[in-house]
Amino acid sequence: MNIVVGVSDMQVSNDPKAAIITYSLGSCIGLTIYDKVARVGGIAHYMLPDSTIDTAKANENPYMFANTSIPLLFKTAYKLGAKKQRLRVLLVGGSKIMDQNGFFNIGNRNYMAARKMLWKNNVVVDYENVGGSVNRTIKLFVKSGQIKLKVSGGSEFEI
């Protein structure tokens, strides 16, 4: 069974039959975590780096922003038995339109927001596939912890 994570969405599961999948990450980030002992995994697919631009929107949908979605991803996984020190952590996405540099590179700012927050909380990032002008799809099999990534223009591979 596929559990689809939409844009500005988050899903965490310990259902051994489930695969959590998020399609088409452009400048958004798909932060993926997995605990192989508890067999709990989740993906947060956020769109913007910082909720201070619109706190009302963040209350309505906290999964839209890095700073409001990332804590929820970890907390939800902990509730299902995941432990921080066992987590495999992956950062995927953060692309830009060609020549989109500096302030308008929201993809990079989404990426930096995650790096900063994870670093502050002593979470090590195990794998990254970020940047460029591609879009990405990531799929996590809850039972095995197997993770598959597809980058536009190429075929799916395991990470």
Add this chain to the structure above:
Amino acid sequence: MIDLKKIIKDIDKLEPIPQAVQKVLSIVNNPDSSISELTDVVQYEPSLTANLLKICNSPYTGLTREVDSVHRAVALLGMNQVGDLILLAGASKKLSKAQKGYDLKPGELWKYSVSSALLSRELAKRVGKVDEHFVFTAALLKDMGKLILSQYVADSFEKINQLVTAEGFSFREAEKKVIGIDHAELGGMVMEKWKFSKKMVSIVRNHHLSDETYDPETYVIYLGDILCMMMGIGVGADGLAYRFYKDVLTDLKISEKDIQGIMADFGVKIKEVESLYSLS
């Protein structure tokens, strides 16, 4: 070498937007037309009426009262929005098919087109002095060229992708180089064939700003497209490999903060857009 004449001939195979929809567009685009002119056209087209009412009663429009006639739809939503919805209903079937060359599954090009139309309309509202309805139409139809080019892109994908990944070409530039024509140019020809206005033809042809003529409507559509790609809505094998022109934002007086605001607003709407697809 790919035969360009053959590609252009493929335009004829593309079933045009239904005539009734074209008629609706011309009525809505004329500021002097009346509601009855519009309802006269639509009410004799059962499938059009049914689709319109389905959309009107979906969570997308947010109407609390039931809409049971075209007349009522116009009263509640206004001519322009009803025009947009009729076009949407008329173009949906064509846009819903999978596009192999662009690695788009069924529904993805639809989602992309509808989202960029809605985003462009939102941008038009902010910018002002731009015809929102016109912008919606152009944004919705701008990728019709992909319906034809998809097959040719599939055949030459490796070459195109090589130019994009190794030589810094945008996807559109690579299409042009390898195939001899790109999806925007071809889309312009489709609009011409379907007898859309010169302005519409030029906007569709130039929606990636391949030539440098300044035109606020083209800029709005260009930017709506960029936002759509960034949000990854229905994006395919071409990824985000299109050029960004910062001057567009300066000219439209749109800041980076505005951009984030528009993305945040749209982020809430995406689910409603998806609910619309299930109706199409």
